Amino acid sequence: MVIGKVIGVHGVGGELKVQIISEDPHRFGRLERIYAGLEDSEPVPWLLERFRLHKGHALLKFAHCSDRNTAQTFRGYLLHVPLEEAIPLEEGEYYEYQILDLDVWTVSGEHLGKVVEIIDTGANDVYVVRGAYPGHPEILLPAIESVVIEIDLESDRMVVELPEGLL
Known part of the structure; x- marks a missing residue:
């Protein structure tokens, strides 16, 4: 790690x-x-x-x-x-290496791309997603509970609820 x-x-x-x-x-x-x-x-x-x-x-x-x-x-x-030797995490917390390269899908089944970077803003992390959504080469997703609905590490998948007006 x-x-x-x-x-x-x-x-x-x-x-x-x-x-x-x-x-x-x-x-x-x-x-x-x-x-x-x-x-x-x-x-x-x-x-x-x-x-x-x-x-x-x-x-x-x-x-x-x-x-x-x-x-x-x-x-x-x-x-x-x-x-x-990694520091143990609480339930619902993840190491950066676990989040990077996850496929990101909306709750309605649209593939947005992969998490390629994590930005630490101080208030919350922001996931940089690239690669699959037409007309949006890069999407910035706030890493907050109302947006990130599910993280499934076994399937390398993240499901998100896009905030209104994001795309």
Whole structure:
């Protein structure tokens, strides 16, 4: 499960600046090992030496990364934890990886496309749906109970009630 993405470096000592993709930013401080890799590669374990928060990002120092030049080579890497180490969710809550790529259908049976992105607005998430609805290459759906009627992970399917005037 992805919990962060390396977006840059901090200082000259090899710290990585990480975009946090987790409900709990402090979880990094409880980890000894984080798995890292590019999107199309198998993640490998990295030993975490130090963690701190700075201006909304995590700054992480790993054992194998001791200077700025080395740190820069890891820009774009995704940071993972095994699913068994994931933070348990409440009933009706989902991890982002579970929502991405779901097929989205209206309650009347129209296929709208797939969830390709999740935008965090602060108030609620917004699902970006692309691909199937004529004349609307992209649909932004608020992730609220009155809109998202059902999520069926076994069928890779989401059913929505479109707010009036959305299309």
